[in-house]
Amino acid sequence: MGVIECRDLTRKFGRTDALDSVNLSIESGRIVGLLGPNGAGKTTMIKIANGLLKPTSGILTIAGNKPGKETKAVTAYLPDREFLPGYMKVKEIVNMYSDFFGDFRRDKAEDMLAELGIDPGKRFKNLSKGNREKVQLIMVMSREAEVYFLDEPIAGVDPAARDYILHVIISNYNENAAVVISTHLIEDVENILDEVVFIRNGRIVLHDNADDLRAERGKSIDKIFREDFKWQADL
Amino acid sequence: MAGRLIKYDFMAIGRKLGPIYIAVLAVSFLTGILGLRVTNSGPLAVVSFILGVLVIVMAVMTLVVLIQRFRKTVYGDEGYLMMTLPASTGTQLWSKVISAVIWGVLTTLVMLGSAAVIILMIRVDGGIHYREMLVQLNSMNLPWGKISLTAVLFILNAIAGLVEFALMIYASISVGSQASDHKGLFSVLAFIAFAVIENVILYFAVTKSDGLDSPLTVNLTTFEQSLEYLDILLFASLVVAVITSAVYFAVTYLFMDRRLNLE
Numbered sequence: 001m002g003v004i005e006c007r008d009l010t011r012k013f014g015r016t017d018a019l020d021s022v023n024l025s026i027e028s029g030r031i032v033g034l035l036g037p038n039g040a041g042k043t044t045m046i047k048i049a050n051g052l053l054k055p056t057s058g059i060l061t062i063a064g065n066k067p068g069k070e071t072k073a074v075t076a077y078l079p080d081r082e083f084l085p086g087y088m089k090v091k092e093i094v095n096m097y098s099d100f101f102g103d104f105r106r107d108k109a110e111d112m113l114a115e116l117g118i119d120p121g122k123r124f125k126n127l128s129k130g131n132r133e134k135v136q137l138i139m140v141m142s143r144e145a146e147v148y149f150l151d152e153p154i155a156g157v158d159p160a161a162r163d164y165i166l167h168v169i170i171s172n173y174n175e176n177a178a179v180v181i182s183t184h185l186i187e188d189v190e191n192i193l194d195e196v197v198f199i200r201n202g203r204i205v206l207h208d209n210a211d212d213l214r215a216e217r218g219k220s221i222d223k224i225f226r227e228d229f230k231w232q233a234d235l
Numbered sequence: 236m237a238g239r240l241i242k243y244d245f246m247a248i249g250r251k252l253g254p255i256y257i258a259v260l261a262v263s264f265l266t267g268i269l270g271l272r273v274t275n276s277g278p279l280a281v282v283s284f285i286l287g288v289l290v291i292v293m294a295v296m297t298l299v300v301l302i303q304r305f306r307k308t309v310y311g312d313e314g315y316l317m318m319t320l321p322a323s324t325g326t327q328l329w330s331k332v333i334s335a336v337i338w339g340v341l342t343t344l345v346m347l348g349s350a351a352v353i354i355l356m357i358r359v360d361g362g363i364h365y366r367e368m369l370v371q372l373n374s375m376n377l378p379w380g381k382i383s384l385t386a387v388l389f390i391l392n393a394i395a396g397l398v399e400f401a402l403m404i405y406a407s408i409s410v411g412s413q414a415s416d417h418k419g420l421f422s423v424l425a426f427i428a429f430a431v432i433e434n435v436i437l438y439f440a441v442t443k444s445d446g447l448d449s450p451l452t453v454n455l456t457t458f459e460q461s462l463e464y465l466d467i468l469l470f471a472s473l474v475v476a477v478i479t480s481a482v483y484f485a486v487t488y489l490f491m492d493r494r495l496n497l498e
Contacts, residue, residue: 047497050319054493073321083315085247099239100320 001064003028003147003178004049008058011044011202018044020202021058026178028146031170031192033210034182035225036199042182043080045199046149049180050077062147073102076145080152080182084136086125090118097139109142112168130161137165141172148179154188162188187222196221198228236322240330241337244304248338251300255293256345262286263349267356290346297342298404301335305405310412314497324492328405328484335401336394343393381462388469395476402483403429409490433479 002025009022019041026032034042047053048060051067062071084093090113097104113120118131127135137153150169154162170192173179183189190196196213198206205228206213210221217224266286269279308317309327318327407429411422 052315052318052495052497054495069321069323072319075319077315077319079315081312081315083312085313087247087250096243099242100236 002026003063004180005061006045006058007060009045009048009055009060010057011041011048011053012056017202019048019055022199022202022204024197024204024207026180026195028176028178030194031173031179031181032195032197033186033189033193033221034180034197034199035184035186035221037184037229040199041202042199043151044202046077046151046180046182049147049149050075074146076140076143076148078137078140078148078150078153080155082132082136084124084132084139086123088124089121090124090127090135091120093124093135093139094120097142101143103144105142105144108172109138112138112142112172116164130157133157133161134164134168137168141168144174144177146174146177148173148177150179150181152183153181154183154185166192186225187220190221193221198225200229236320237326237330237333240317240320240322240327241334244308244330244334245337248300248304248334252293252297252338252342255289255296256341259286259289259293259345259349260352262289263352264356267353270353270356286349290349293342293345297338301338301401302404302408304334305331306408306412309491310408310418310495310497312497314495318491318495318497324488328488328491331405332398332401332484336397339397339401340394378459378462381459381466385462385466385469388466388473392469392473392476395473395480399476399480399483402480402487403433406483406486406490409487409494413490413494413496429483437475 004024004026006022006024009019009024010017011019022041022045034045036042044053045060048055049062049067049071051072060067062075065071088096094106094109094113097109098106110120113135116131116134118127118135124132124135133153133156137150140148140150153169154165157165166189169179169181181189181193190210193210196206196208196210197204213224214220262282262285266279266282269282307313309331320327322330403426407426408422410425411418411420414421
């Protein structure tokens with residue numbers, strides 16, 4: 001059984017099926033790309049996994065538990081927006097993570113912040129956009145969680161920041177953990193993915209090993225995605 | 236976890252309310268000094284007016300800051316952090332209620348402190364003779380035991396009132412947040428609807444019950460009898476506040492737990 005399991009997971013918004021009978025199993029130790037155009041259902045699935053939405057029907061479990069207090073203690077989540085309080089200084093944010101999460105590695109976070117030359121005394125809202133993204137990622141990746149959900153971690157940042165973000169993800173994730181990266185910018189992330197999940201209109205249309213898929217189709221994941229989602233991808 | 240949630244709520248709210256608390260107390264002190272020394276009443280009137288405005292601003296700000304904090308950290312962008320912390324929905328909600336009560340009490344204490352500073356400093360006709368007042372109070376043979384009970388009931392009522400008001404606001408925000416647009420407007424409408432429903436139910440509960448006689452028909456001849464009657468009223472009001480708080484808690488809990496849908 002995978003560390004993340006979805007069985008017939010469905011979420012409706014009015015008459016729209018944001019997720020439609022999704023069945024998915026993700027094992028520990030894998031970096032998985034949840035790939036699909038905007039509005040495909042990626043964020044909905046991640047929100048359900050983090051207890052921010054309830055499914056209409058079906059079930060999603062993290063390490064055998066439904067999303068709740070227990071799963072939140074072992075799940076690290078990077079949302080697709082700025083979520084840290086702007087008035088807080090960077091060192092206060094580090095203290096807050098240390099207070100709230102038992103698996104937070106303060107030394108790791110402080111080392112990464114120092115490496116980037118981010119002043120811990122600076123308020124979060126006064127950092128550049130790129131640095132705000134990086135601080136958020138550093139907080140999330142400094143946890144020793146069992147599951148990481150990174151929702152659009154590289155959207156809206158410059159190529160140098162993208163490289164740094166991907167470097168942080170691969171060099172800091174816990175090897176016994178599962179990492180789910182949701183994105184529509186596939187070319188930039190495909191080299192770090194072990195598995196890919198294509199999602200379209202709330203349905204899983206493909207779930208495969210990244211290397212096997214490339215070998216089988218003889219092209220990059222990005223090319224395969226562009227072909228499979230032709231005229232639908234909002235890229 | 237509740238303690239840590241309250242700590243961060245306290246820090247976030249304190250940075251907004253702290254300065255206004257200091258301003259109110261400082262202007263109170265200035266009012267006291269002017270009342271003490273200045274023979275011309277012009278400056279005293281100006282400072283008193285500023286103090287009055289500051290006290291109103293402080294009360295309004297307390298309410299606004301508590302509303303903003305709840306909306307932001309539960310249904311806004313900060314909800315992506317706060318609502319994914321390893322805490323149950325009940326713990327999250329209780330910590331917000333406790334936080335609101337603490338700030339409600341602090342604002343009240345600053346108001347009382349402001350009044351106390353002025354009263355203690357201003358000396359009319361050679362000052363207020365506190366010692367003589369205490370001696371006179373002692374000689375009146377008042378039923379201190381009964382007065383203490385009434386005072387305790389009064390304080391419990393005030394705290395229960397704060398809890399109920401905070402939960403009513405939280406429930407209104409939770410209902411308003413379900414709307415796709417104009418969430419603020421829908422929250423206000425929900426608040427009005429809750430107030431109307433609460434008052435209609437209370438009206439029927441009071442008129443249909445025969446538990447308590449009107450003060451006009453009860454024979455209240457002694458101070459003790461009046462206190463006893465007041466105790467019954469305060470106790471009834473406490474029971475109503477506990478029941479309505481439980482209802483608003485349940486409504487808010489259900490929305491936070493089942494209908495949370497951050498943008």
